[in-house]
Amino acid sequence: MSSRPISANGLAADAIAAGEPTAWFDTLYSAAARDEAQVPWDRHAPHPLLVQWAAEHALDGSARNAIVVGCGLGEDAEFLASLGFATTGFDIAPAAVAAARDRFPSSPVSYDVADLFDLPDGWAGAYSLVFESLTVQSLPRTLRMRAIAAVRSLVAPAGRLLVVSGALGDGDDPDEGPPWLLSRAELDEFAADGLVSTGIDCVPGADGGGSHRWLAAYVRG
Numbered sequence: 001m002s003s004r005p006i007s008a009n010g011l012a013a014d015a016i017a018a019g020e021p022t023a024w025f026d027t028l029y030s031a032a033a034r035d036e037a038q039v040p041w042d043r044h045a046p047h048p049l050l051v052q053w054a055a056e057h058a059l060d061g062s063a064r065n066a067i068v069v070g071c072g073l074g075e076d077a078e079f080l081a082s083l084g085f086a087t088t089g090f091d092i093a094p095a096a097v098a099a100a101r102d103r104f105p106s107s108p109v110s111y112d113v114a115d116l117f118d119l120p121d122g123w124a125g126a127y128s129l130v131f132e133s134l135t136v137q138s139l140p141r142t143l144r145m146r147a148i149a150a151v152r153s154l155v156a157p158a159g160r161l162l163v164v165s166g167a168l169g170d171g172d173d174p175d176e177g178p179p180w181l182l183s184r185a186e187l188d189e190f191a192a193d194g195l196v197s198t199g200i201d202c203v204p205g206a207d208g209g210g211s212h213r214w215l216a217a218y219v220r221g
């Protein structure tokens with residue numbers, strides 16, 4: 001029997017070819033739980049751009065709530081909870097949610113299995129801070145506008161949205177993925193349905209990844 005490590009790229013290619021572009025996440029997290037694969041985006045720490053933005057804005061979550069889209073292994077959700085936010089982290093992959101609960105057994109975060117494209121009742125317009133990191137770019141470009149609209153839909157009146165994503169560069173093939181990096185124009189798609197942009201930065205080497213990262217913030221007026 002071969003003991004070749006399971007690769008995220010191989011799983012993604014197979015799932016996309018089978019027309020199930022989100023199916024590979026749970027397979028990957030399940031394999032990682034058995035030590036048969038590595039989760040490439042597992043940083044064992046909150047995203048540095050989130051930490052930096054929180055410090056620059058003296059972010060205080062007291063009496064506020066937050067939600068983390070595609071929360072993966074929970075590091076960003078835990079960070080927001082540590083700032084006082086009543087925090088929800090959701091992910092389509094049950095194995096991710098199980099791993100986050102396992103990693104943070106005493107956590108105050110509510111970790112839920114949920115699909116960005118079929119959000120639970122009551123989540124629309126319900127969160128004063130929405131954090132989206134690397135989930136939209138992990139979905140095929142054909143799903144992009146639906147994904148962006150769904151992220152936007154979570155933001156409460158006067159609430160804020162913070163997006164971290166790989167930045168599509170001039171020489172990059174937009175159709176090559178995952179990840180399918182976001183263009184500057186695509187960031188403007190978050191600024192709809194009452195949300196306005198409050199700042200977009202392009203940061204080189206922000207998390208050790210090769211590409212530049214967008215850090216984009218919005219507020220619902």
Ligand SMILES: C[S@@+](CC[C@H](N)C(=O)[O-])C[C@H]1O[C@@H](n2cnc3c(N)ncnc32)[C@H](O)[C@@H]1O
Pocket residue numbers: 022025026041042047069070071072073090091092093096114115116117132133134135138139
């Ligand atoms: C590239 S990972 C990023 C994880 C984490 N946000 C981070 O920055 O490290 C994308 C995450 O989105 C989740 N995901 C993909 N499609 C989703 C969907 N439709 N609804 C909810 N989560 C989804 C995946 O399971 C995975 O955990």
